[in-house]
Every structure is written in structure tokens, then in C-alpha cells.
Ligand SMILES: C[S@@+](CC[C@H](N)C(=O)[O-])C[C@H]1O[C@@H](n2cnc3c(N)ncnc32)[C@H](O)[C@@H]1O
Ligand SMILES: Nc1c(NC[C@H](O)[C@H](O)[C@H](O)CO)[nH]c(=O)[nH]c1=O
Ligand SMILES: N[C@@H](Cc1ccc(O)cc1)C(=O)O
């Protein structure tokens with residue numbers, strides 16, 4: 001077995017590292033039992049309730065296994081009442097446009113210093129930048145395989161601008177590099193085009209384009225007075241269909257100050273999400289947890305998402321992102337000694353299900369957790385199992401080792417094995433197709449060019465041609 005994380009990490013409690021950052025020790029006026037009773041009665045939970053459930057009581061050290069099971073059981077029951085026994089997944093691909101980024105987030109090993117991408121640089125790097133034409137070709141190939149969605153998140157390449165007008169504005173600064181993180185495309189070996197060019201290139205053949213995180217939207221507006229709605233409207237006109245709610249990390253500024261001081265703050269992230277929804281786009285929501293934060297920070301983060309959803313209603317799902325630590329600056333510099341334990345993964349999914357009473361879907365991730373633990377998370381409150389993705393760079397570069405592709409047959413076998421119903425979904429969950437496990441072999445049918453033929457990853461896509469190999473033993 002090639003574990004994606006240190007098996008010894010299972011005993012770690014998220015509160016172990018509190019003192020290092022001056023974060024307050026989690027404690028509330030609420031009791032675990034009372035919070036559990038509220039969850040059982042279906043009452044709306046407070047942030048303090050969520051803190052107690054995530055900690056299995058702030059009055060005791062570590063995670064109490066009996067209390068944990070009580071939380072998971074309630075969440076599993078709530079999932080069944082709210083969304084039934086279906087487990088959804090989407091036929092999608094990831095297309096990261098560039099790994100060039102100078103933002104310097106300490107949890108991220110996806111990015112490469114943008115200087116290495118300059119035309120006159122002889123620095124070695126393992127990164128890439130794709131032209132719009134290359135992005136289109138990758139999406140076209142995936143469409144032919146039956147794919148429905150392209151999920152595209154990228155580094156904040158200094159030459160990326162929203163459109164030509166944005167290039168002009170950025171060029172007009174006295175010192176564009178230091179004032180607005182801008183260098184012209186001519187400085188680089190490969191020109192990524194503009195954000196509008198990339199979205200137009202990927203918006204082909206009726207595919208659903210899921211792209212432009214709040215951080216990318218900030219980059220697409222830097223140095224201008226454009227608001228987020230204006231930026232997202234321009235992108236929607238170019239073919240953008242929905243926006244990923246990554247860049248959320250932990251939506252508490254004292255945590256962002258430690259792990260991503262170069263990123264937008266919580267208020268700005270919320271403003272970007274509101275801008276996307278005002279422009280008519282659906283969004284997803286995420287939380288990347290298990291690094292320096294406490295359970296109280298996780299609870300506060302869930303509060304930010306629930307408030308946002310109360311105001312907008314445009315969040316289709318919550319995607320917990322379990323921190324993958326091995327190759328990251330946070331781990332290499334000794335700031336953390338692991339990612340979250342499996343107990344913590346289970347509690348995050350369960351408390352998300354119980355607390356986020358206005359978000360229908362909670363995702364389990366085989367990329368982050370592997371197949372076996374991903375299936376376990378589907379019994380802790382989750383009802384979605386991601387997508388076929390074909391290639392994965394973010395988790396892989398951070399040290400994750402659970403592969404980059406799952407076929408429809410893999411999905412059907414896994415979901416049927418836990419007694420649930422496999423369902424192919426659209427990105428927005430509005431279109432679904434129940435799959436009969438006995439009627440294989442299985443392939444996508446919702447994609448614009450899908451005819452039910454089983455998907456095989458193209459070896460040139462960078463995907464593991466034998467997606468099972470990475471997970472066969474987990
Ligand atoms: C790599 S960024 C790419 C998009 C864009 N640069 C941004 O930050 O929004 C996308 C997301 O990947 C997630 N991510 C990055 N490194 C990770 C890691 N080591 N473990 C888990 N998730 C990670 C973070 O939540 C991050 O917001
Ligand atoms: N959880 C991860 C995802 N999830 C994205 C989904 O596959 C899909 O794009 C979304 O549900 C919208 O339909 N993607 C990754 O690349 N890595 C993950 O860990
Ligand atoms: N989960 C995000 C997309 C995403 C998540 C994690 C990643 O590492 C990359 C992309 C979404 O569905 O909106």
C-alpha cells in the first residue's frame with residue numbers, strides 16, 4: 001500500500017499545534033451532548049455547536065471514538081433523509097492552464113515560481129503553461145470520451161489578464177511587476193492568452209466550463225476598479241458556466257495570515273462568490289483543513305459558507321479538501337507534522353452535513369482519501385463522489401498517491417458495494433441518470449457527445465492509464 005499520508009497521523013488532534021500560532025484553545029459555553037441533541041432534533045446548529053461536534057467535546061483531549069460514532073450516525077441519517085441513497089459523480093476532466101504562480105501559499109506545491117517560465121530563464125521547472133489552442137484540444141479529446149464538464153483552476157500567471165483592455169490597464173502602471181503582479185506575455189516562453197481566450201477555448205461542443213476561483217477572479221480584476229460581478233459577467237459571456245469555490249482554505253483571517261498571506265482575505269472571497277452568483281453562475285464551496293487551524297476555525301468557516309448560502313442559494317455542493325502535506329512548504333519547514341487524521345476527515349464530512357442545512361450535497365474525494373476511505377466518507381454524510389477527472393496535478397504534486405482517474409465501471413462497482421445507487425450527474429446536479437449496476441459495461445451518457453461507451457484515459461492526457469493501480473491496495 002502506498003498511503004497518501006502518514007498512518008501514524010491518525011492520533012493527531014487538530015488542537016495539538018495551537019500554541020505555535022497564538023490561536024485560542026477551542027472552548028465554548030455549549031456542551032457536546034447538547035449540540036448532539038440539537039442535531040438529533042434537526043435544530044439549526046450554532047458555530048459553537050459545530051465546534052463541539054468537530055472536537056467530540058472541547059472538554060476532553062483528542063477525539064472520543066464513541067462520541068464520534070454518534071455524530072457520524074446522525075449525519076448519515078440526515079443524508080438519507082435529505083438526499084436519499086443515490087451517490088452521484090460527474091464525467092469531467094481537470095485542465096489546469098498554468099502552474100506559474102508567485103502567490104506563495106505555504107500549503108501548495110502545485111505552483112512553480114513564475115520567473116522560471118520567462119523566455120530568457122534557464123531555471124529548471126516541472127511546470128507547464130498551455131496556450132488556448134492546447135486547452136481546446138484537450139477539451140475536444142475529452143468530449144469525444146463522453147465528458148460533460150471541464151474543471152479548470154490555475155496558478156496566477158503574471159501575464160494572465162482578463163482581456164486586452166485589462167492588459168492595457170496593467171501595462172499603464174509605472175512598475176507593473178511590483179504594483180500589480182504583471183509582466184507582459186512577451187516576457188514568457190509560452191503565452192497563456194487572456195482569461196477570456198482560455199474560457200472561450202474550453203467552451204466548445206456544449207461542455208460545461210467550471211472555472212475561475214475567487215482568487216483567479218481577483219487576479220482577473222487586479223489593478224482595476226471592476227467589481228467581481230462585472231468580471232464574472234464577462235467570463236460568462238465567454239462561456240463560463242460555474243465557478244469553483246476553492247481558494248477558501250480556512251475562511252478565518254488569522255489562519256490565512258499563516259498559510260496564505262498572499263491571498264485575498266475572507267471578506268474578499270465572499271464578495272467574489274457573491275459576484276459570481278450575481279452574474280448568474282452556480283458555485284461550489286470548499287474548506288481545506290488539517291494544517292494549522294483549530295476545530296473552532298473549521299466551525300467558523302462553515303458559518304461563513306452557511307451565511308453566504310442563506311443570502312444567495314447558489315452553492316451546489318460543499319467539497320471538504322483534506323490537506324495533503326508531504327511535499328508542501330508547511331511540512332518541509334516543520335510547521336506541521338502531518339495532514340488531518342481519518343477521524344478528522346469523517347467528522348468534517350459529518351458536521352458539514354449537519355451544519356450546512358442549506359447546501360444539498362457534500363463530496364467525498366477519492367483523490368484525497370483513496371477509494372476505501374472515500375467510501376467510508378459516503379457513510380458519514382457525503383452523497384457525491386467527485387468525477388472521473390482524467391488528470392490531477394494539485395494533490396499529486398503535494399504528495400497524494402491515489403491516482404488520477406476512475407472509470408464509470410470503477411464508480412458503479414464501488415457504489416454498489418456499499419449498497420447505494422450510482423447516479424451520473426451534471427455539474428449542477430439538476431440532471432441525473434440512475435445507473436443499473438447489472439447493465440454494464442458503463443460509460444457516460446449525459447455529456448454532449450456521450451453514447452455510453454466506457455471511458456479510457458488517453459495516455460497523452462497525463463492520466464494514469466491504469467487508474468486502478470494507484471488505489472488497488474487502499
Ligand atoms: C492550487 S489552487 C489553484 C487555483 C488558484 N491558484 C487558487 O488558489 O484559487 C486550488 C486549490 O487547491 C487546494 N490545494 C492546494 N494545495 C493543496 C494541498 N496540499 N492539499 C489539499 N488541497 C490543496 C487549495 O484549496 C487551493 O485553493
Ligand atoms: N475534490 C476534488 C475535485 N472535485 C471537483 C469535482 O470533480 C467536480 O469538478 C465538481 O464536483 C463540480 O462538478 N477536483 C479535484 O481536482 N480535486 C479534488 O480533490
Ligand atoms: N472542488 C472544486 C474544484 C477543485 C478542488 C480541489 C482541487 O485540488 C482542484 C479543484 C470544485 O468542485 O469546485
Ligand code: SF4
Nearest residue numbers: 101103104105108155
Ligand atoms: S493555492 Fe493557488 S494561489 Fe496559492 S500558490 Fe497555489 S496556485 Fe498559487
